Amino acid sequence: MRRVLATGFLVWALGVGAGAAAGVGCAPLRPWERGLLAHRCMDPRARPEARRARLHLLTAREASRGGEGESGGGCGCQ
Amino acid sequence: MAVAAAAARAAVVGVAAALLATAPAGGPATAATRGAASSSVYWDDNGVTVVSSTVAAQVAVPGGLDLDAAYDTDVITGASVDAVTTASRATWNEVRHAGRLGARYTPKPGLEVGAAYLPSFEPDYWSHGFSAEAHAEWLDRRLTTGLVAGLSLDRVQRIVPIRTVWARLELGAVLDARTVATLAYEVGRAWGRLSSPYLWVELHLTGGVGADLRTLRDTVPGEKLRHALVAGVRRALAPDWFARASYRFYADDWGLRSHTGEVEVSHVVFDERVTLGATARAYGQTGVRFWRRRYDVVWPDLPQYFTTDKLLGPMWSVGAGLRSEVRFPWRAAGADLVFTSEVWAYAQTFPDYAPLRARHAIVGSLGIALEL
Numbered sequence: 001m002r003r004v005l006a007t008g009f010l011v012w013a014l015g016v017g018a019g020a021a022a023g024v025g026c027a028p029l030r031p032w033e034r035g036l037l038a039h040r041c042m043d044p045r046a047r048p049e050a051r052r053a054r055l056h057l058l059t060a061r062e063a064s065r066g067g068e069g070e071s072g073g074g075c076g077c078q
Numbered sequence: 079m080a081v082a083a084a085a086a087r088a089a090v091v092g093v094a095a096a097l098l099a100t101a102p103a104g105g106p107a108t109a110a111t112r113g114a115a116s117s118s119v120y121w122d123d124n125g126v127t128v129v130s131s132t133v134a135a136q137v138a139v140p141g142g143l144d145l146d147a148a149y150d151t152d153v154i155t156g157a158s159v160d161a162v163t164t165a166s167r168a169t170w171n172e173v174r175h176a177g178r179l180g181a182r183y184t185p186k187p188g189l190e191v192g193a194a195y196l197p198s199f200e201p202d203y204w205s206h207g208f209s210a211e212a213h214a215e216w217l218d219r220r221l222t223t224g225l226v227a228g229l230s231l232d233r234v235q236r237i238v239p240i241r242t243v244w245a246r247l248e249l250g251a252v253l254d255a256r257t258v259a260t261l262a263y264e265v266g267r268a269w270g271r272l273s274s275p276y277l278w279v280e281l282h283l284t285g286g287v288g289a290d291l292r293t294l295r296d297t298v299p300g301e302k303l304r305h306a307l308v309a310g311v312r313r314a315l316a317p318d319w320f321a322r323a324s325y326r327f328y329a330d331d332w333g334l335r336s337h338t339g340e341v342e343v344s345h346v347v348f349d350e351r352v353t354l355g356a357t358a359r360a361y362g363q364t365g366v367r368f369w370r371r372r373y374d375v376v377w378p379d380l381p382q383y384f385t386t387d388k389l390l391g392p393m394w395s396v397g398a399g400l401r402s403e404v405r406f407p408w409r410a411a412g413a414d415l416v417f418t419s420e421v422w423a424y425a426q427t428f429p430d431y432a433p434l435r436a437r438h439a440i441v442g443s444l445g446i447a448l449e450l
Contacts, residue, residue, distance in 0.1 A: 011307060015249045015261035028218045033255045041320035041344045041353065042258065042312050047418070049114055049134040049148055050445070052178070054422075056150075057120065057441070061426065063363055063389050064328035064336040066264040066306035067246065070178075070196060070209060070228070 111138045116418070116445030124437040126156045132445075134178075142184035144192075150176040174200045188215040202275075205232040213248070224248035232270070240270035256314040260324075262307070269301035279384045285377030296385045298368075304330040320344045333367030334390065355401035357422070362394040371430045388431040397424040399441075408448075418445040 029037075040046050051069060059065045113135045120128040134148035152174040180194035189212070196207035209228035216223065230242040244266030251259045277296035284290065310324035326338040344355040368383040369391045375381065399422030406415045422441040428434055 011261070011263065015251075015309075018251070029220065029252065029255055036256050036314035036317065037252060037258060039314065039320065039346075041346065042314060044260075044312070047114075047447075048136075048146075049116060049132045049150075050418070050420070050443070052148070053116075053118065053130060053132060053150065053443075056176075058361075061389070062336070062361060062393065062395065063334055063366075064304075064306070064326070064338065064361075066244065066266055066304060066328065067262045067308035067326055068306075068324075070194070070207070 110136060110144075111450040112136050112447055114445060114447035116443055118420075118441055118443030120439060120441045122424075122437050122439035124434060126154070126439075128155075129153045130443075144182040146178065146180045146182075148178040150174075152176075172200055172202075174198065188219070189213070202235050203232065204236065205230060207231075220252040222248075222250035224250075234271065235275055238271045238275070240268060240272060242266060242268040258312045260308075260310040260312070264306045264308075266304045267301065268304075272300065272302060273298040273385065274387060277385070277387055279373060279386050281373045281375050281380065281384065283375050283377050294384070296387060297383050298366075298385050298390070299332065299383060302330055302332055304328065318346045320346075328363075330366075332390075334364055336361065336363035351405045353401075353403040353405075355403075357397075357399045357401070359397040360395070361397075363392065365391040365393075365430070371432065386431070388428045388434060391428060392430055393426060393428050395424065395426040397422060399423065411448075412450065414449045416447040416449060418447070419443070420445075 036042065055069060113133075115131075115133045117129070117131045120126070120130070130150065130152045132148060132150045134146070136144065136146040138144050152172075154170075154172045154174065156170050176196070176198040178194055178196050180192060182190055182192035184190050191210075191212045193210045194208070196205075196209070198205040198207070207228060207230040209226060211224060211226040213222060213224040215221070225245065225247060227245040228243070230240075232240040232242070234240060244264060246262055246264035249261040253259055273296045275295075278293050279296055281292045281294060282290065283292055306326055306328045308324060308326040310322065312320070312322045314320050320343070322340075322342040322344075324338075324340050326336075328334070328336040328338070338359070338361045340357065340359040342355060342357045344353055346353050366385070368381065369385055369387075371386065371391070373381065373384050373386075399420060401418065401420040404417045406417075407413075408415050420441075420443045422443075424439040424441065425436065426439075427436045
Protein backbone atom coordinates (compact mmCIF):
# COMPACT_ATOMS: atom_id res chain seq x y z
CA MET A 1 0.00 0.00 0.00
CA ARG A 2 2.99 2.27 0.58
CA ARG A 3 3.81 1.65 -3.06
CA VAL A 4 0.32 2.81 -4.06
CA LEU A 5 0.71 5.94 -1.95
CA ALA A 6 4.08 6.70 -3.46
CA THR A 7 2.81 5.97 -6.96
CA GLY A 8 -0.21 8.24 -6.55
CA PHE A 9 1.90 11.12 -5.31
CA LEU A 10 4.49 10.49 -8.00
CA VAL A 11 1.87 10.56 -10.76
CA TRP A 12 0.48 13.80 -9.38
CA ALA A 13 3.98 15.31 -9.13
CA LEU A 14 4.73 14.24 -12.69
CA GLY A 15 1.47 15.89 -13.73
CA VAL A 16 2.59 19.12 -12.07
CA GLY A 17 5.89 18.85 -13.90
CA ALA A 18 4.20 18.17 -17.22
CA GLY A 19 1.73 21.00 -16.66
CA ALA A 20 4.53 23.36 -15.75
CA ALA A 21 6.49 22.32 -18.81
CA ALA A 22 3.45 22.92 -20.99
CA GLY A 23 2.89 26.28 -19.35
CA VAL A 24 6.50 27.33 -19.82
CA GLY A 25 6.70 25.95 -23.34
CA CYS A 26 3.58 27.56 -24.69
CA ALA A 27 2.95 31.19 -25.46
CA PRO A 28 0.94 32.92 -22.72
CA LEU A 29 -2.76 33.27 -23.28
CA ARG A 30 -4.04 36.82 -23.56
CA PRO A 31 -7.14 37.73 -21.56
CA TRP A 32 -9.25 37.88 -24.72
CA GLU A 33 -8.14 34.34 -25.55
CA ARG A 34 -9.58 32.97 -22.33
CA GLY A 35 -13.25 33.50 -23.16
CA LEU A 36 -14.03 29.86 -23.82
CA LEU A 37 -12.05 28.74 -20.78
CA ALA A 38 -14.19 31.04 -18.63
CA HIS A 39 -17.47 29.80 -20.06
CA ARG A 40 -19.80 28.32 -17.44
CA CYS A 41 -19.77 24.96 -19.23
CA MET A 42 -16.03 24.77 -18.50
CA ASP A 43 -16.42 25.70 -14.83
CA PRO A 44 -15.98 22.70 -12.52
CA ARG A 45 -17.68 24.65 -9.72
CA ALA A 46 -20.91 25.33 -11.59
CA ARG A 47 -24.10 24.04 -9.95
CA PRO A 48 -22.38 22.79 -6.79
CA GLU A 49 -25.60 21.55 -5.20
CA ALA A 50 -26.31 19.25 -8.14
CA ARG A 51 -22.76 17.92 -8.11
CA ARG A 52 -22.94 17.26 -4.36
CA ALA A 53 -26.26 15.43 -4.69
CA ARG A 54 -24.93 13.23 -7.51
CA LEU A 55 -21.80 12.36 -5.57
CA HIS A 56 -23.82 11.48 -2.48
CA LEU A 57 -26.05 9.20 -4.51
CA LEU A 58 -23.07 7.39 -5.99
CA THR A 59 -20.97 7.09 -2.83
CA ALA A 60 -23.96 5.52 -1.07
CA ARG A 61 -24.18 2.86 -3.78
CA GLU A 62 -20.59 2.15 -4.71
CA ALA A 63 -17.63 1.29 -2.50
CA SER A 64 -15.17 3.72 -4.10
CA ARG A 65 -14.90 7.36 -3.24
CA GLY A 66 -12.50 10.22 -3.44
CA GLY A 67 -10.82 12.47 -5.93
CA GLU A 68 -13.95 14.24 -7.12
CA GLY A 69 -15.08 16.70 -4.48
CA GLU A 70 -17.32 16.41 -1.48
CA SER A 71 -20.47 14.35 -1.32
CA GLY A 72 -21.71 15.30 2.14
CA GLY A 73 -21.92 12.92 5.04
CA GLY A 74 -24.31 10.17 5.94
CA CYS A 75 -24.64 6.64 4.77
CA GLY A 76 -27.67 7.21 2.54
CA CYS A 77 -29.90 4.50 1.23
CA GLN A 78 -28.03 1.56 -0.19
CA MET B 79 0.70 1.50 7.71
CA ALA B 80 2.18 4.03 10.13
CA VAL B 81 4.96 4.76 7.66
CA ALA B 82 2.43 5.29 4.88
CA ALA B 83 0.39 7.65 7.03
CA ALA B 84 3.49 9.57 8.01
CA ALA B 85 4.53 9.82 4.36
CA ALA B 86 1.09 11.12 3.45
CA ARG B 87 1.23 13.70 6.23
CA ALA B 88 4.67 14.82 5.17
CA ALA B 89 3.60 15.08 1.53
CA VAL B 90 0.51 17.16 2.17
CA VAL B 91 2.22 19.43 4.68
CA GLY B 92 5.08 20.02 2.27
CA VAL B 93 2.83 20.87 -0.63
CA ALA B 94 0.67 23.13 1.57
CA ALA B 95 3.74 25.01 2.70
CA ALA B 96 4.91 25.40 -0.88
CA LEU B 97 1.51 26.67 -1.99
CA LEU B 98 1.13 29.17 0.79
CA ALA B 99 4.68 30.45 0.86
CA THR B 100 5.42 31.15 -2.76
CA ALA B 101 2.14 31.69 -4.57
CA PRO B 102 2.75 33.94 -7.56
CA ALA B 103 0.66 36.80 -8.82
CA GLY B 104 -2.32 36.01 -11.01
CA GLY B 105 -6.04 36.57 -11.30
CA PRO B 106 -8.51 35.49 -8.63
CA ALA B 107 -11.22 33.00 -9.29
CA THR B 108 -14.48 34.52 -10.45
CA ALA B 109 -16.83 35.19 -7.55
CA ALA B 110 -20.57 34.72 -7.98
CA THR B 111 -23.72 35.42 -6.04
CA ARG B 112 -26.53 32.97 -6.56
CA GLY B 113 -29.42 31.26 -4.87
CA ALA B 114 -30.75 27.90 -5.93
CA ALA B 115 -33.46 25.43 -5.03
CA SER B 116 -34.04 22.00 -6.48
CA SER B 117 -35.96 18.82 -5.92
CA SER B 118 -35.31 15.36 -7.23
CA VAL B 119 -36.87 11.93 -7.06
CA TYR B 120 -34.87 8.70 -7.15
CA TRP B 121 -36.78 5.52 -7.83
CA ASP B 122 -35.42 2.02 -8.35
CA ASP B 123 -36.94 -1.36 -9.08
CA ASN B 124 -35.68 -2.69 -5.76
CA GLY B 125 -38.35 -0.75 -3.90
CA VAL B 126 -36.35 2.30 -2.87
CA THR B 127 -37.64 5.84 -3.40
CA VAL B 128 -35.77 8.95 -2.33
CA VAL B 129 -37.26 12.42 -2.55
CA SER B 130 -34.54 15.05 -2.15
CA SER B 131 -34.76 18.81 -1.81
CA THR B 132 -31.98 21.35 -1.71
CA VAL B 133 -31.73 25.07 -1.08
CA ALA B 134 -28.38 26.75 -1.52
CA ALA B 135 -27.02 30.26 -1.49
CA GLN B 136 -23.66 31.73 -2.40
CA VAL B 137 -22.72 35.35 -1.74
CA ALA B 138 -19.71 37.26 -2.98
CA VAL B 139 -18.67 39.77 -0.32
CA PRO B 140 -16.47 42.72 -1.30
CA GLY B 141 -12.92 42.13 -0.21
CA GLY B 142 -12.46 38.75 -1.80
CA LEU B 143 -14.71 36.67 0.44
CA ASP B 144 -17.28 34.18 -0.87
CA LEU B 145 -19.74 32.61 1.55
CA ASP B 146 -22.00 29.69 0.82
CA ALA B 147 -24.63 27.68 2.64
CA ALA B 148 -26.83 24.79 1.66
CA TYR B 149 -29.47 22.60 3.24
CA ASP B 150 -30.40 19.19 1.83
CA THR B 151 -33.05 16.77 2.93
CA ASP B 152 -33.68 13.24 1.71
CA VAL B 153 -36.86 11.34 2.47
CA ILE B 154 -36.11 7.68 1.89
CA THR B 155 -38.71 4.96 1.59
CA GLY B 156 -37.62 1.40 1.08
CA ALA B 157 -39.01 -2.08 0.75
CA SER B 158 -36.01 -3.65 -0.90
CA VAL B 159 -35.50 -7.38 -1.26
CA ASP B 160 -32.07 -7.45 0.31
CA ALA B 161 -33.17 -5.14 3.14
CA VAL B 162 -35.72 -7.79 4.08
CA THR B 163 -33.14 -10.55 4.10
CA THR B 164 -30.36 -8.68 5.84
CA ALA B 165 -32.04 -6.12 8.05
CA SER B 166 -35.28 -8.00 8.73
CA ARG B 167 -37.42 -4.94 8.14
CA ALA B 168 -40.08 -5.25 5.50
CA THR B 169 -40.34 -1.52 4.89
CA TRP B 170 -38.48 1.43 6.29
CA ASN B 171 -38.56 5.18 6.15
CA GLU B 172 -35.81 7.61 6.97
CA VAL B 173 -35.20 11.30 6.72
CA ARG B 174 -31.69 12.61 6.23
CA HIS B 175 -30.84 16.24 6.92
CA ALA B 176 -27.55 17.56 5.62
CA GLY B 177 -25.97 20.89 5.02
CA ARG B 178 -22.94 22.86 4.14
CA LEU B 179 -21.47 26.09 5.47
CA GLY B 180 -18.47 27.29 3.53
CA ALA B 181 -16.23 30.26 2.97
CA ARG B 182 -13.56 31.05 0.40
CA TYR B 183 -11.14 33.92 0.67
CA THR B 184 -8.77 35.42 -1.88
CA PRO B 185 -6.04 37.12 0.14
CA LYS B 186 -4.17 38.09 -3.00
CA PRO B 187 -4.56 37.50 -6.71
CA GLY B 188 -3.77 33.93 -7.60
CA LEU B 189 -4.29 32.46 -4.14
CA GLU B 190 -7.53 31.20 -2.67
CA VAL B 191 -8.17 29.50 0.65
CA GLY B 192 -11.39 28.08 1.97
CA ALA B 193 -13.06 25.99 4.62
CA ALA B 194 -16.36 24.19 4.97
CA TYR B 195 -18.46 22.36 7.54
CA LEU B 196 -20.72 19.55 6.33
CA PRO B 197 -23.08 18.09 8.90
CA SER B 198 -25.47 15.23 8.19
CA PHE B 199 -28.07 13.63 10.42
CA GLU B 200 -30.08 10.46 10.01
CA PRO B 201 -31.89 8.57 12.77
CA ASP B 202 -29.05 6.07 13.04
CA TYR B 203 -26.12 7.95 11.54
CA TRP B 204 -24.58 11.30 12.40
CA SER B 205 -21.74 12.90 10.55
CA HIS B 206 -19.75 16.08 11.04
CA GLY B 207 -17.41 16.80 8.16
CA PHE B 208 -14.82 19.55 7.98
CA SER B 209 -12.65 20.53 5.04
CA ALA B 210 -10.02 23.12 4.28
CA GLU B 211 -8.52 23.99 0.93
CA ALA B 212 -5.88 26.17 -0.71
CA HIS B 213 -5.49 26.81 -4.42
CA ALA B 214 -2.76 28.77 -6.15
CA GLU B 215 -2.29 29.85 -9.77
CA TRP B 216 1.09 29.81 -11.46
CA LEU B 217 2.70 30.54 -14.81
CA ASP B 218 0.39 33.34 -15.88
CA ARG B 219 -2.66 31.37 -14.67
CA ARG B 220 -1.88 28.37 -16.87
CA LEU B 221 -1.25 26.08 -13.93
CA THR B 222 -3.35 25.70 -10.79
CA THR B 223 -2.35 23.58 -7.82
CA GLY B 224 -4.56 22.81 -4.89
CA LEU B 225 -4.59 21.03 -1.59
CA VAL B 226 -7.86 19.99 -0.01
CA ALA B 227 -7.95 18.15 3.30
CA GLY B 228 -10.81 16.97 5.43
CA LEU B 229 -11.90 15.26 8.59
CA SER B 230 -15.15 13.46 9.26
CA LEU B 231 -16.45 12.41 12.66
CA ASP B 232 -19.35 9.98 12.32
CA ARG B 233 -21.47 8.01 14.72
CA VAL B 234 -23.37 4.91 13.73
CA GLN B 235 -26.48 4.23 15.80
CA ARG B 236 -25.48 7.35 17.77
CA ILE B 237 -22.76 5.56 19.75
CA VAL B 238 -20.29 3.78 17.47
CA PRO B 239 -17.65 6.21 16.19
CA ILE B 240 -16.04 6.28 12.75
CA ARG B 241 -13.32 8.78 11.97
CA THR B 242 -12.06 9.65 8.52
CA VAL B 243 -9.21 11.89 7.41
CA TRP B 244 -8.35 12.58 3.80
CA ALA B 245 -6.23 14.86 1.67
CA ARG B 246 -6.34 15.61 -2.03
CA LEU B 247 -3.74 17.17 -4.29
CA GLU B 248 -5.24 18.88 -7.31
CA LEU B 249 -3.71 20.11 -10.52
CA GLY B 250 -5.21 22.04 -13.39
CA ALA B 251 -3.27 22.94 -16.51
CA VAL B 252 -4.47 25.15 -19.34
CA LEU B 253 -3.18 23.39 -22.42
CA ASP B 254 -4.48 25.91 -24.93
CA ALA B 255 -7.29 28.44 -25.36
CA ARG B 256 -9.84 25.62 -25.43
CA THR B 257 -8.51 22.87 -23.19
CA VAL B 258 -7.95 22.34 -19.49
CA ALA B 259 -6.49 19.12 -18.10
CA THR B 260 -6.88 18.13 -14.48
CA LEU B 261 -5.25 15.58 -12.22
CA ALA B 262 -6.10 14.78 -8.61
CA TYR B 263 -4.74 12.30 -6.13
CA GLU B 264 -6.61 11.64 -2.91
CA VAL B 265 -5.60 9.52 0.05
CA GLY B 266 -7.92 8.80 2.95
CA ARG B 267 -7.95 6.74 6.08
CA ALA B 268 -10.98 5.64 8.06
CA TRP B 269 -11.10 3.80 11.31
CA GLY B 270 -13.79 2.66 13.71
CA ARG B 271 -16.51 0.07 13.27
CA LEU B 272 -16.71 0.11 9.51
CA SER B 273 -19.06 -2.84 9.16
CA SER B 274 -22.77 -2.28 8.84
CA PRO B 275 -24.67 -2.96 12.08
CA TYR B 276 -27.58 -4.30 10.03
CA LEU B 277 -25.78 -7.02 8.11
CA TRP B 278 -25.36 -10.63 9.20
CA VAL B 279 -23.37 -13.43 7.60
CA GLU B 280 -24.16 -17.13 7.54
CA LEU B 281 -21.12 -19.35 8.09
CA HIS B 282 -21.62 -22.91 6.86
CA LEU B 283 -19.55 -25.06 9.21
CA THR B 284 -18.11 -28.52 8.78
CA GLY B 285 -15.87 -30.38 11.22
CA GLY B 286 -18.26 -31.71 13.84
CA VAL B 287 -19.22 -28.75 16.02
CA GLY B 288 -22.82 -29.78 16.35
CA ALA B 289 -24.46 -26.95 14.49
CA ASP B 290 -23.66 -26.64 10.79
CA LEU B 291 -24.83 -23.07 10.40
CA ARG B 292 -23.81 -20.09 12.45
CA THR B 293 -25.02 -16.53 11.87
CA LEU B 294 -22.63 -13.80 12.90
CA ARG B 295 -22.45 -10.07 12.50
CA ASP B 296 -20.77 -8.76 9.38
CA THR B 297 -17.11 -8.26 10.36
CA VAL B 298 -14.59 -6.16 8.45
CA PRO B 299 -11.24 -4.59 9.44
CA GLY B 300 -11.33 -1.66 11.81
CA GLU B 301 -9.47 0.64 9.47
CA LYS B 302 -9.15 1.31 5.78
CA LEU B 303 -6.58 3.21 3.72
CA ARG B 304 -7.86 4.31 0.32
CA HIS B 305 -6.38 6.00 -2.73
CA ALA B 306 -7.99 7.62 -5.75
CA LEU B 307 -6.33 9.04 -8.81
CA VAL B 308 -8.50 11.08 -11.18
CA ALA B 309 -7.48 12.44 -14.57
CA GLY B 310 -9.77 14.66 -16.55
CA VAL B 311 -9.99 17.03 -19.46
CA ARG B 312 -12.43 19.80 -20.32
CA ARG B 313 -12.45 21.18 -23.82
CA ALA B 314 -14.45 23.70 -25.79
CA LEU B 315 -15.02 21.82 -29.03
CA ALA B 316 -16.54 24.91 -30.59
CA PRO B 317 -17.88 28.20 -29.24
CA ASP B 318 -21.18 26.46 -28.49
CA TRP B 319 -20.03 22.87 -27.85
CA PHE B 320 -18.21 21.75 -24.72
CA ALA B 321 -17.01 18.35 -23.56
CA ARG B 322 -15.65 16.87 -20.38
CA ALA B 323 -14.13 13.43 -19.77
CA SER B 324 -12.62 11.86 -16.68
CA TYR B 325 -11.17 8.60 -15.48
CA ARG B 326 -10.69 7.48 -11.88
CA PHE B 327 -8.67 4.61 -10.51
CA TYR B 328 -9.38 3.61 -6.92
CA ALA B 329 -7.55 1.16 -4.64
CA ASP B 330 -7.75 0.40 -0.94
CA ASP B 331 -5.98 -1.91 1.47
CA TRP B 332 -9.06 -4.17 1.71
CA GLY B 333 -8.20 -5.27 -1.81
CA LEU B 334 -10.93 -3.38 -3.66
CA ARG B 335 -10.04 -1.84 -7.01
CA SER B 336 -12.31 0.15 -9.25
CA HIS B 337 -12.32 2.04 -12.52
CA THR B 338 -14.70 4.89 -13.34
CA GLY B 339 -15.11 6.66 -16.65
CA GLU B 340 -17.40 9.59 -17.36
CA VAL B 341 -18.05 11.82 -20.35
CA GLU B 342 -20.29 14.84 -20.73
CA VAL B 343 -21.16 16.96 -23.73
CA SER B 344 -22.93 20.33 -23.54
CA HIS B 345 -24.39 22.43 -26.31
CA VAL B 346 -25.35 26.09 -25.92
CA VAL B 347 -28.06 27.49 -28.17
CA PHE B 348 -30.34 30.49 -28.51
CA ASP B 349 -27.79 33.16 -27.72
CA GLU B 350 -26.47 31.34 -24.62
CA ARG B 351 -29.94 31.09 -23.13
CA VAL B 352 -30.38 27.34 -23.41
CA THR B 353 -27.85 24.67 -22.53
CA LEU B 354 -28.45 21.03 -23.38
CA GLY B 355 -26.25 18.35 -21.94
CA ALA B 356 -25.74 14.59 -22.06
CA THR B 357 -23.73 12.50 -19.61
CA ALA B 358 -22.60 8.88 -19.60
CA ARG B 359 -20.76 7.03 -16.84
CA ALA B 360 -19.40 3.52 -16.37
CA TYR B 361 -18.07 2.00 -13.17
CA GLY B 362 -16.64 -1.38 -12.25
CA GLN B 363 -15.22 -2.70 -8.98
CA THR B 364 -13.67 -5.90 -7.72
CA GLY B 365 -14.73 -7.23 -4.35
CA VAL B 366 -12.67 -6.84 -1.19
CA ARG B 367 -10.35 -9.77 -0.68
CA PHE B 368 -12.40 -11.34 2.14
CA TRP B 369 -15.77 -11.03 0.41
CA ARG B 370 -17.50 -14.34 -0.38
CA ARG B 371 -20.87 -15.11 -1.82
CA ARG B 372 -20.99 -18.01 0.70
CA TYR B 373 -18.70 -18.88 3.58
CA ASP B 374 -17.94 -22.61 3.87
CA VAL B 375 -15.77 -22.96 6.93
CA VAL B 376 -13.97 -25.96 8.42
CA TRP B 377 -14.14 -25.71 12.20
CA PRO B 378 -12.21 -24.25 13.99
CA ASP B 379 -10.66 -22.17 11.19
CA LEU B 380 -13.11 -19.27 11.29
CA PRO B 381 -12.11 -16.43 8.99
CA GLN B 382 -10.96 -13.23 10.64
CA TYR B 383 -13.23 -11.12 8.45
CA PHE B 384 -16.42 -12.06 6.67
CA THR B 385 -18.93 -10.03 4.75
CA THR B 386 -21.55 -10.59 2.11
CA ASP B 387 -22.30 -6.85 1.81
CA LYS B 388 -23.19 -6.30 -1.82
CA LEU B 389 -21.36 -2.97 -1.85
CA LEU B 390 -18.09 -4.71 -1.01
CA GLY B 391 -18.47 -7.45 -3.63
CA PRO B 392 -17.94 -7.39 -7.37
CA MET B 393 -20.16 -4.81 -9.01
CA TRP B 394 -20.46 -2.72 -12.12
CA SER B 395 -22.79 0.07 -13.06
CA VAL B 396 -23.65 2.30 -15.98
CA GLY B 397 -25.50 5.58 -16.00
CA ALA B 398 -26.63 8.11 -18.57
CA GLY B 399 -28.50 11.35 -18.36
CA LEU B 400 -29.87 14.35 -20.18
CA ARG B 401 -29.91 17.87 -18.83
CA SER B 402 -31.40 21.17 -19.90
CA GLU B 403 -30.85 24.64 -18.55
CA VAL B 404 -32.93 27.62 -19.65
CA ARG B 405 -31.76 31.10 -18.72
CA PHE B 406 -34.01 34.16 -18.61
CA PRO B 407 -32.44 37.56 -18.07
CA TRP B 408 -34.09 39.53 -15.26
CA ARG B 409 -32.97 42.98 -16.29
CA ALA B 410 -34.52 44.87 -13.35
CA ALA B 411 -32.49 42.85 -10.91
CA GLY B 412 -29.44 42.55 -13.12
CA ALA B 413 -29.66 38.80 -12.75
CA ASP B 414 -30.41 35.60 -14.63
CA LEU B 415 -33.22 33.31 -13.66
CA VAL B 416 -32.18 29.76 -14.50
CA PHE B 417 -34.44 26.73 -14.74
CA THR B 418 -32.85 23.31 -14.87
CA SER B 419 -34.25 19.86 -15.49
CA GLU B 420 -32.41 16.59 -15.57
CA VAL B 421 -33.19 12.94 -15.97
CA TRP B 422 -30.65 10.25 -15.22
CA ALA B 423 -30.87 6.47 -15.59
CA TYR B 424 -28.64 4.21 -13.54
CA ALA B 425 -28.23 0.42 -13.63
CA GLN B 426 -26.21 -1.65 -11.19
CA THR B 427 -25.23 -5.31 -11.49
CA PHE B 428 -24.08 -7.52 -8.61
CA PRO B 429 -22.99 -10.68 -10.43
CA ASP B 430 -22.28 -12.72 -7.28
CA TYR B 431 -24.98 -11.41 -4.94
CA ALA B 432 -27.93 -13.78 -5.09
CA PRO B 433 -30.60 -11.67 -3.27
CA LEU B 434 -30.17 -8.82 -5.75
CA ARG B 435 -28.51 -9.47 -9.09
CA ALA B 436 -29.32 -6.07 -10.53
CA ARG B 437 -31.25 -2.91 -9.93
CA HIS B 438 -32.32 -0.16 -12.23
CA ALA B 439 -32.98 3.39 -11.14
CA ILE B 440 -34.14 6.64 -12.60
CA VAL B 441 -33.57 10.08 -11.13
CA GLY B 442 -35.50 13.13 -12.20
CA SER B 443 -34.78 16.62 -10.92
CA LEU B 444 -36.03 20.17 -11.36
CA GLY B 445 -34.31 23.28 -10.15
CA ILE B 446 -34.41 27.04 -10.20
CA ALA B 447 -31.59 29.47 -9.55
CA LEU B 448 -31.08 33.19 -9.43
CA GLU B 449 -27.61 34.22 -10.52
CA LEU B 450 -26.24 37.74 -10.16
